[in-house]
Amino acid sequence: MTEIADRPRVLSGIHRDYLRAFAITDEVISAAGVWSDGDIIMFPYRDGDLLVHQRRRWPEDEETAALGKKSQAKYLWEKGVPLHFNALRPVTGDGGPVLICEGTKQALCVTSWALPQYAIYGMAGCDGWVSASLSRFKGRRVIILLDADAGSNHEVYTAGEKLAAKLKC
Numbered sequence: 001m002t003e004i005a006d007r008p009r010v011l012s013g014i015h016r017d018y019l020r021a022f023a024i025t026d027e028v029i030s031a032a033g034v035w036s037d038g039d040i041i042m043f044p045y046r047d048g049d050l051l052v053h054q055r056r057r058w059p060e061d062e063e064t065a066a067l068g069k070k071s072q073a074k075y076l077w078e079k080g081v082p083l084h085f086n087a088l089r090p091v092t093g094d095g096g097p098v099l100i101c102e103g104t105k106q107a108l109c110v111t112s113w114a115l116p117q118y119a120i121y122g123m124a125g126c127d128g129w130v131s132a133s134l135s136r137f138k139g140r141r142v143i144i145l146l147d148a149d150a151g152s153n154h155e156v157y158t159a160g161e162k163l164a165a166k167l168k169c
Helices: 014-021 025-034 060-068 104-113 154-166
Strands: 035-037 040-047 050-057 086-089 098-102 119-125 144-147
Touching: 014 040, 025 086, 025 104, 025 154, 050 104, 086 104, 098 104, 104 119, 144 154
Parallel strands: 040 086, 098 119, 098 144
Antiparallel strands: 035 040, 040 050, 086 119
């Protein structure tokens, strides 16, 4: 388990407003443990004993953004930690449906508004599931929610198809 020691766990007002603009409720922000480290938003990705803090700089570098360029990757995953799900609302013994959402903010938004009977898992990118155990979803109805670019990005579409095929096994 990765630990980030002795840092304050408070979300700044600018970061809270940023997340609220994506329809993420304060309740979900708090439950997920999202916090600020200066101009970096820290998104804990928890799944059982696995924990990583995915980082997102906000606001982005204004000069680079004005030029339409990316100064760096938008989200940074801790080195040496395998990709895994973010179990925002883990499966329970009730056999209820599961939503697997690509995207950090998308998964938090879905958690904010989905009916309580849905288990919800976020994944960092369309391949965020490849190292994760899928056995917990056996016998459940699983709905895969990909980024909007699934219709125009063949890699995203194919990753979603591969995940669906693995879930059928």
